[in-house]
Amino acid sequence: MPSPTVENYLKALFQLAVPERGVSTRELAGRLLVKDASVTHMLKRLSGTGMVSYEPYRGATLTPEGRQAATAVLRRHRILELFLHRMCRLSLDKVHAEAERLEHAASEDFVDALDRLMDFPTLDPHGDPIPDREGRLRGIDSRPLTDIPPGARVVLVRVEDARPEALTYLVSEGLVPGRKVTVARRLDFDGSVELQLGRRRLMLARELAEGIHVTPDEGSAE
Numbered sequence: 154m155p156s157p158t159v160e161n162y163l164k165a166l167f168q169l170a171v172p173e174r175g176v177s178t179r180e181l182a183g184r185l186l187v188k189d190a191s192v193t194h195m196l197k198r199l200s201g202t203g204m205v206s207y208e209p210y211r212g213a214t215l216t217p218e219g220r221q222a223a224t225a226v227l228r229r230h231r232i233l234e235l236f237l238h239r240m241c242r243l244s245l246d247k248v249h250a251e252a253e254r255l256e257h258a259a260s261e262d263f264v265d266a267l268d269r270l271m272d273f274p275t276l277d278p279h280g281d282p283i284p285d286r287e288g289r290l291r292g293i294d295s296r297p298l299t300d301i302p303p304g305a306r307v308v309l310v311r312v313e314d315a316r317p318e319a320l321t322y323l324v325s326e327g328l329v330p331g332r333k334v335t336v337a338r339r340l341d342f343d344g345s346v347e348l349q350l351g352r353r354r355l356m357l358a359r360e361l362a363e364g365i366h367v368t369p370d371e372g373s374a375e
């Protein structure tokens with residue numbers, strides 16, 4: 154199994170990937186909180202293993218082999234998160250950090266057993282798709298809250314897990330996958346979004362609203 158550091162690079166490359174260009178050294182450094190120089194060094198090493206193709210100034214992309222390794226880490230991470238949340242009753246804002254550590258130690262067999270135990274789930278507790286054993290991810294057709302016009306009734310399907318403090322706040326407000334809300338107002342000058350939550354209203358700054366992905370609530374007449 155690759156080292157935790159290598160696994161974190163592969164995972165970051167997978168998550169930062171955009172069509173038709175490589176991921177830049179700076180983007181990776183920002184995601185992994187390391188210096189640009191260490192990223193360059195590591196990318197050269199990884200391109201020697203055949204998992205990453207890297208050309209200075211053109212950025213880095215995963216090879217098919219690297220992509221397979223990256224989705225295997227993501228699969229472990231997301232199944233562990235769901236296990237911690239659903240079976241161990243750990244709160245939504247605690248599971249990411251725990252899974253970040255466990256994902257490097259858990260074997261495929263153990264993770265497959267958890268998968269079976271939970272009846273082959275397709276989404277992690279944040280609403281992100283769990284890759285299957287072949288590394289396939291089911292696309293979710295959702296949009297960030299910042300794209301939703303006022304008056305629309307929506308269901309939260311995905312709440313990004315990258316910033317623990319933000320997630321703790323959202324969980325404390327009950328803004329978790331499955332929650333239905335109405336967009337009350339959108340302030341176009343700064344991108345913040347006001348939600349109607351039952352009888353009260355809650356203003357979310359743009360950085361928060363961008364990390365919340367929703368689909369239309371078709372089951373509601375409100």
Ligand SMILES: [Zn+2]
Nearest residue numbers: 234249252314
């Ligand atoms: Zn996570």
